[in-house]
Amino acid sequence: MSGTIIIxxxxxxxxxxxxxRVRFVxxxxxxxxxxxxxxxxxxxxxxxMKAEFMTxxxxxxxxxxxxxxxxxxxxxxxxxSSHGLLYMSEVVHWIARSRxxxxxxxxxxxxxxxxxxxxxxxxxMTHRDAGWIQVYVSNNxxxxxxxxxxxxxxxxxxxxxxxxxxxxxxILSHTFAPVTVHTPxxxxxxxxxxxxxWKIDPxxxxxxxNMATPDYYxxxxxxxxxxxxxxxxxxxxxxxxxxxxxxxxxGGKVHGYMLDDSESVILAMGTLSEEVMVAIDNLxxxxxxxxxxxxxxFRPFPAEEISKAxxxxxxxxxxxxSLSYGYEGQLATETKAALHTxxxxxxxxxxxxxxxxRDVTYKEIEKFHGLAKKKVSSEKGPFKPIFxxxxx
Amino acid sequence: MSKLKTIxxxxxxxxxxxxxGAAGRTGLxxxxxxxxNLDKCIGCRLCWFYCPDNAITISGDGKVExxxxxxxxxxxxxxxxxxKAIDRVVEEFG
Numbered sequence: 001m002s003g004t005i006i007i008x009x010x011x012x013x014x015x016x017x018x019x020x021r022v023r024f025v026x027x028x029x030x031x032x033x034x035x036x037x038x039x040x041x042x043x044x045x046x047x048x049m050k051a052e053f054m055t056x057x058x059x060x061x062x063x064x065x066x067x068x069x070x071x072x073x074x075x076x077x078x079x080x081s082s083h084g085l086l087y088m089s090e091v092v093h094w095i096a097r098s099r100x101x102x103x104x105x106x107x108x109x110x111x112x113x114x115x116x117x118x119x120x121x122x123x124x125m126t127h128r129d130a131g132w133i134q135v136y137v138s139n140n141x142x143x144x145x146x147x148x149x150x151x152x153x154x155x156x157x158x159x160x161x162x163x164x165x166x167x168x169x170x171i172l173s174h175t176f177a178p179v180t181v182h183t184p185x186x187x188x189x190x191x192x193x194x195x196x197x198w199k200i201d202p203x204x205x206x207x208x209x210n211m212a213t214p215d216y217y218x219x220x221x222x223x224x225x226x227x228x229x230x231x232x233x234x235x236x237x238x239x240x241x242x243x244x245x246x247x248x249x250x251g252g253k254v255h256g257y258m259l260d261d262s263e264s265v266i267l268a269m270g271t272l273s274e275e276v277m278v279a280i281d282n283l284x285x286x287x288x289x290x291x292x293x294x295x296x297x298f299r300p301f302p303a304e305e306i307s308k309a310x311x312x313x314x315x316x317x318x319x320x321x322s323l324s325y326g327y328e329g330q331l332a333t334e335t336k337a338a339l340h341t342x343x344x345x346x347x348x349x350x351x352x353x354x355x356x357x358r359d360v361t362y363k364e365i366e367k368f369h370g371l372a373k374k375k376v377s378s379e380k381g382p383f384k385p386i387f388x389x390x391x392x
Numbered sequence: 393m394s395k396l397k398t399i400x401x402x403x404x405x406x407x408x409x410x411x412x413g414a415a416g417r418t419g420l421x422x423x424x425x426x427x428x429n430l431d432k433c434i435g436c437r438l439c440w441f442y443c444p445d446n447a448i449t450i451s452g453d454g455k456v457e458x459x460x461x462x463x464x465x466x467x468x469x470x471x472x473x474x475x476k477a478i479d480r481v482v483e484e485f486g
Contacts, residue, residue: 099404197404198404198405205409205410206407206408206409206410207408207409207410208407209406210406210408210414211415216396219396220402220405220406223402223404
């Protein structure tokens with residue numbers, strides 16, 4: 001029987017793996033991810049979950065073990081954060097280039113030095129181009145739901161690509177909220193058993209990762225791109241099917257909030273986008289016609305949906321909790337490129353916020369919007385990123 | 393050169409079936425050729441064990457044979473042989 005329980009974001013993920021009938025977990029602890037695999041270890045130990053739980057000596061090994069297990073046709077899972085993901089990096093690429101539909105949760109955490117355990121998106125942004133589908137979630141229920149949905153999408157034959165579910169450290173990972181959880185038996189209705197596109201088979205031996213000369217390599221990269229294009233087409237279908245199954249939709253690739261009559265739009269990802277929605281409610285009370293766009297899917301990038309949402313708006317304010325040094329926030333760069341491709345000239349103001357877990361409150365966001373509005377009406381641009389929370 | 397002419401012919405993953413000499417006749421890479429002196433050979437199999445290319449086989453009567461189609465001439469067998477029963481000869485391909 002499905003039921004609603006009050007759990008942390010991390011435990012929501014653990015339950016997501018349980019509901020998805022994950023059969024292999026490789027784990028190495030790292031804050032703030034640790035409690036995900038801790039609970040999975042408990043599930044396996046008590047027999048609640050019939051899976052192999054492998055403790056490894058590093059994150060590189062965790063990713064390698066997951067790659068090996070998935071290669072044998074077994075639904076596999078791991079989770080990590082920050083330096084753990086960076087250490088995995090080589091295998092992160094290997095998994096995608098092997099077209100293995102692994103699902104991994106990355107609890108976003110800033111990178112050292114200086115040492116930090118608080119949230120920032122740079123760890124997953126650094127892996128934007130690794131070939132993984134990237135989803136950014138903003139509440140515990142969404143974290144749980146996306147584990148199940150990600151296996152569904154990743155394992156589709158036309159996709160066959162891994163998914164990285166990204167969630168803010170502590171703000172989600174260690175915060176309790178009600179989450180509706182389905183048993184594996186119930187979840188079977190939405191998520192069929194894993195039927196791999198390929199698997200290691202002693203009866204039919206082959207080797208993977210052989211040398212490909214320049215004459216061969218190019219096409220394999222194109223096939224990965226094609227898989228992402230397919231994932232982009234199928235993402236909203238999976239969301240709709242999940243809604244039929246559970247009654248819950250998170251809006252698909254992007255989730256718009258009060259967009260229809262809005263004159264300006266605030267874009268954000270992860271928990272920041274929920275804070276933005278609170279700010280929108282307050283700004284609306286003061287007569288400001290503002291809307292929000294929560295970008296849920298970052299790879300493949302929903303350029304068309306974002307362009308459509310920003311068309312004919314006076315300006316867009318993009319809040320990035322991550323920075324590409326020497327340029328700007330990654331969501332701003334991607335959004336501006338999308339607008340250019342569609343020939344849309346909506347001015348974009350990028351504000352760098354929340355680095356290293358600095359708090360970003362709805363009251364601040366209301367002020368940010370006012371400042372952006374003033375800037376757009378008084379200056380012509382080009383607009384450089386604004387380090388709005390810098391102590392000056 | 394390419395056997396795959398269009399994207400439609402490509403497999404989804406870069407996998408290949410194991411086959412002898414998929415990368416061509418690597419024996420042509422040799423500078424030195426290891427040659428077994430069977431009079432000295434004690435049949436210890438160390439050369440067979442160490443050969444990184446599986447180019448050494450031991451026949452039923454314990455005789456060492458080197459397959460020169462795939463031996464790259466690394467000379468690990470020459471180095472490992474405890475009784476110096478393997479000589480190295482400069483290769484001269486015709």
